Amino acid sequence: MDTLEKIKFDNFGLIPSIVQDFKTGEVLMLAWMNKESLRLTIKNQQAVYYSRSRKKLWFKGEESGHVQHIKAIYTDCDNDTILLKVEQVGGIACHTGRKSCFFQKLVGDNWESVAKVIKDPKQIYG
Amino acid sequence: MDTLEKIKFDNFGLIPSIVQDFKTGEVLMLAWMNKESLRLTIKNQQAVYYSRSRKKLWFKGEESGHVQHIKAIYTDCDNDTILLKVEQVGGIACHTGRKSCFFQKLVGDNWESVAKVIKDPKQIYG
Numbered sequence: 001m002d003t004l005e006k007i008k009f010d011n012f013g014l015i016p017s018i019v020q021d022f023k024t025g026e027v028l029m030l031a032w033m034n035k036e037s038l039r040l041t042i043k044n045q046q047a048v049y050y051s052r053s054r055k056k057l058w059f060k061g062e063e064s065g066h067v068q069h070i071k072a073i074y075t076d077c078d079n080d081t082i083l084l085k086v087e088q089v090g091g092i093a094c095h096t097g098r099k100s101c102f103f104q105k106l107v108g109d110n111w112e113s114v115a116k117v118i119k120d121p122k123q124i125y126g
Numbered sequence: 127m128d129t130l131e132k133i134k135f136d137n138f139g140l141i142p143s144i145v146q147d148f149k150t151g152e153v154l155m156l157a158w159m160n161k162e163s164l165r166l167t168i169k170n171q172q173a174v175y176y177s178r179s180r181k182k183l184w185f186k187g188e189e190s191g192h193v194q195h196i197k198a199i200y201t202d203c204d205n206d207t208i209l210l211k212v213e214q215v216g217g218i219a220c221h222t223g224r225k226s227c228f229f230q231k232l233v234g235d236n237w238e239s240v241a242k243v244i245k246d247p248k249q250i251y252g
Contacts, residue, residue, distance in 0.1 A: 002235060003232065003235045003236070003237070006237065016142050016156060018144050018153055018156060020151075020153060024151070025146075025150070025151025025152065026151065027144055027146060027153065027209055029202065030142060030144060030202065030207040042232065072231060072232070073231070073232040074228040074229070074230060074231050074232070075228070075230045075232075075237060076155065076156065076227040076228050076229075076230070077220050077221065077222050077224075077227045077229070077230075078227075079230075081156040081227075081228075083153055083228045094203050095203065096203050098203075101202035101203045101204075101207075102200040102201070102202050102207075102209045103200070103202075103203070104200060104201045104202070104203075104205075105198060105199070105200050106129065106168065106198070106199040106200070106201075109128060109129045110129070111129070111132065111201060
């Protein structure tokens, strides 16, 4: 796909992807994509990442049901970062059961958890 | 600083930092930080990154005047990504003179430029 030609993947073949709620603008997570996952994300209009820990494609929501429908895809001035605007099914992007992965806020010298767990991960992942 | 102990930098000593407009929620850019730049960002309450191309600290806005005042700092569930909410001085984060670096939107098979240049980079950088 010519669309992907200008996109710059790093030395590991990966590109960081920022994921944002298309309605509220809340940043939900940052995940990594390889060329194949970006191609599939565009094709399926549903987020597919590359799991660096599991070393394989990660079809977001495969287990949890918390899939992300693509509303828009952007790249930046250097073509080395992706921004996805998504509809987050279930309202939970994080494996901790929170809406966003960015729930730890720096308050003074401490990282405080500032977002509630919407659903117990044990219930999400069975 | 104990605050930085739990933060996980990659094998190159870097961590990706998402930068978001604290008022509108618009994602402005993604930049990289090393430990020193994160420490200085917290201390100065102004964004300091690490330039991978120039291989040195990058005091954002040093040349352009487009500094970023820190409104909030978050880390994610894995402690391997930073999210900054900032006040973008001059309303321009991108070196192309646009507000956000994410001005290329995928429309069909093409990346279309969907944001206007607010200020000519020649005027910004002299």
